[in-house]
Amino acid sequence: MQEIHIPPACSVRPANLSDDDALGELDRATWSPLHAVMPRPQPPYSPFFDDRHLPEDLLVAEAENEEGETGIAGYIRVVSPTPLPCNSHVRQIQGLAVADWARGRGVARTLLRAACAAARDGGANRMTLRVLGHNAPARALYEAEGFVVEGVLRGEFFLEGRYVDDVLMGRSLAP
Structure with a gap:
């Protein structure tokens, strides 16, 4: 029986300016x-x-890739949804991407949990x-992590010849 190499779990860190090229490549590869909703x-x-x-809006996951090298496996972008002081208690996820080679390894879940904790x-x-x-798949992950549907904008986007709903989800960050 052939030995199976299982890479270690990913680590999460804040993004920095030197991640620009790698994050750009990841973003294009995962489009x-x-x-x-934006064109390719x-x-x-x-x-x-x-x-x-x-950079301060992003967390980056690093993991060992197929070649045994540590690389950027994914990112999550979290921002304040508005500049209003009365909304300062809310954060919004405005981007989550995982490299193809890192899918199925819990990277998105790890990033989501790290973002909520941060x-x-x-x-x-x-x-x-x-x-x-x-x-x-994304909706199932969010629901598994405690997010619930709070609204649906029916037919909000017209993508590839069909209307697609925009689903608004949220969750409490209380421990």
């Missing part, structure tokens, strides 16, 4: 109409980080997100 990125590519996408540690008591209605 899919299952979760993206085309060259010339813009930097991953810009005025609206800052938001709670930062004073938030609620986490929200938006997910496309046809993205069953």
Whole structure:
């Protein structure tokens, strides 16, 4: 019987500016109409980080890839949904991606849990997100992690020839 190599679990850390190229490549490689409402990125590519996408808004997962090297396995982006002081207790997930080679290893779940813990540690008591209605795998993950559907914008997007719902989900960050 052939020995199976099972890589160790991933570690999570804050993103930094030097992750720009790797995160940009990951973002382009994981683009899919299952979760993206923007068109597929085309060259010339813009930097991953810009005025609206800052390193301090991201957590990065690192894991051992097929070659035995440690690489970026995924990221999650969490921001305040508005600049309003009365909304400062809420954080919103505005991006989650996992490299193909890292799928099925718990990377998305690890990132989601780390993001909720970091938001709670930062004073938030609620986490929200938006997910496309046809993205069953993401919806199942979010539900398994305590998120509930709080609203549905029916037919909010027209993607690849059909109307797709925008599902609003949220959860408490109370321990």
